[in-house]
Amino acid sequence: MASLAAFGRSICPTSPLFPAPACGNLGSLLRPVRHHGSGEAAGEAVLQVDNRCSDQVLDFPGGKVMFVPEMRFLPGSPNERINCYRVLDENGQTISGSRFQEVSKEVAIKMYSDMVTLQIMDTVFYEAQRQGRISFYLTSNGEEAINVASAAALTMDDIVFPQYREPGVLLWRGFTLQEFANQCFGNKLDYGKGRQMPIHYGSSRLNYFTVSSPIATQIPHAVGAAYSLKMDGKNACTITYFGDGGTSEGDFHAALNFAAVMESPVIFFCRNNGWAISTPTAEQFRSDGAVVRGQAYGIHSIRIDGNDALAVYSAVHAAREMAVHDCRPVLVEALTYRAGHHSTSDDSTKYRSTDEIQHWKTARDPVSRFRNWVEGNGWWSEAAEVEHRSSTRKELLQAIQVAERAEKPPLSELFTDVYDRVPSNLWEQEKSLRETIKKHPKDYPSDVPV
């Protein structure tokens, strides 16, 4: 057990796993009084602890454990589900008594306009894919608040380990529409050199690690990187995003456990959007979502309304404070809905009802909800809306044209970056490939410079 507490402060005294004994001092715990089980309701259990203390306490790694005479199994699920933090109601009004992090006018406007930009990107790129101009696309519809508000609550020094449905984080950080388009078209200006499918963005300048298709592999990376930030004494944390499906992967469990034990300053952000492609959460897990699993690993956790930009902003802001200043991981589970298909390769009406989709798209739309709040503050108007939508659309169409016309990366880039330097076997293969291309030029695409 000594090794578990090896990283500075022990987590035990404050851990939800090991709460301080409710019955006060050990003296009372150890009173040699016999009690008989009386089957109290669960809600009374805490108050009853003193009376139910048995005559023995086990000093076990992790803290004192009380012996009890009753055989009681922990229920698989509690009577009541973990509640959900929200600030704005469906109409974008702040709920009375809600506590949230102040958002300045300037930040609020940028948050809202980036959410709209993300919507426009999704519409236009989706269309471009349908027209066969790009090979693939994946929208963030319905999760605009998660994307933009979580990004807004972080600093640029915080490091992002995305899954793939978080381009709004990159947008917030300053990735331009041209940069998005370059990646989707895989041209020579794409930082990934045209090697990955569209939407696999990445930018070292913006501290946004390159998207990888396998699910959940980024989660343990975020823990290791966070440990590095802690060792360097940086005033920063890492954040990693994943969906409800990702929480079934071994990497998720490995990462949470590592983060708790290593006390890494990392925010685990679960976008629980109800669907892992066609698999509903009922077939994904039987726990009360992801939030209880955070607690099970000894991690501070919260469930929030993912379609409420102010709730997302406030929760991530607070999580960041805890991660950076207390050097600990935090898990945020945002309840939301994947309002679009999984990707352009998917038709979600085959496995879920259009009523369900429509309900989330309209009644629970995060963008219009936040617009109501921003407008209510007098910070936004219909005129601003029209102007922003029209200029963004124009800029994006222009960026797509430029990206489409740009050359593909040269053939030589096929062989670079496998290692820091190109080894001899790859030189040979490049040489041999070039000879083949000379002999059979028609076999190869003409837009890749040889």
Add this chain to the structure above:
Amino acid sequence: MATAMAVRALGKRASIAARGFSSSCETEKAAKDGKPINLFSAINQALHIALDTDPRAYVFGEDIRFGGVFRCTTGLFDRFGRSRVFNTPLCEQGIVGFAIGLAAMGNRAIAEIQFADYIYPAFDQAFPFNVIVNEAAKFRYRSGNEFNCGGLTIRTPYGAVGHGGHYHSQSPESFFCHVPGLKVVIPRSPRQAKGLLLSCIRDPNPSIFFEPKWLYRLAVEEVPEHDYMLPLSEAEVIHQGSDITLVGWGAQLSVLEQACVEAAKEGISCELIDLRTLIPWDKETVEASVRKTGKLLVSHEAPVTGGFGAEISASIAESCFLRLEAPVARICGLDTPFPLVYEQFYMPTKNKILDAIKATVNY
């Protein structure tokens, strides 16, 4: 047991017990200055140096703190502290995934997987296959060099040990040789282990360092105490010969060496090559040797089918076809799970090799 002159010593003593091995052709100038130590101590020295010379270096894995199950990490925790040398939860994909994140932030992440047999859960990340294959190996390429995890080194004991059975004996190197972006390195002796491990740790690419666990205690040679590195992707011609080229790596080198000695008694002159780095491998050295001898034998403990010997055979058949005077011989493990009681049947032993040398030379 063996000394710097062990090649000659082994010439007179070819028993299985004498698995000690040397690097007689080593260019390392101070090689003769060192004290005789075994392989795990050489690894331990390298780790001390790695942590001492780079404040951004970390060593971690299961049971690392008390010295590791093979004693390779002894003394590191006491000297460098718990924030740089630590135990991890028992989860190979977590270890490698965490290590990738650490390395991607500009650190030297030296992760131990307790047995190569347990590297499969981590394959995805690099070892734990997805971790290794889909993450570590492609980190640089997929980002267009925006990011890399070149500071990652995964150390893991591999290979037969006489009693390891299915899950403490395997040689999974060829899986990782099929993954561009990784370097796969296997030392044959204590001096080699120290110099190659330091090179892996400091190389700007993720590497997997397979340590021959059979040699941890058995192999002893003089190892310089100071900081030195041996080049990656350079094979070493251990001794020259004219009739046949023998290629191997790791613990198998000493078996090949014994076969050489026996063959010499029958007048066959073998050229013995230690490949050392499996990818990217030093094809030129092997080709040059085969052009001279006209014959090639490759030997490894891993199953013959799909082993790295297949790659060497195919490459040499392509590049030296007209010079080859006999089919390339592969003397390797059987295509079975590693069998406990049948270990000696399974292994590519000295006499299997010797027979193949004779058959190839007399083809």
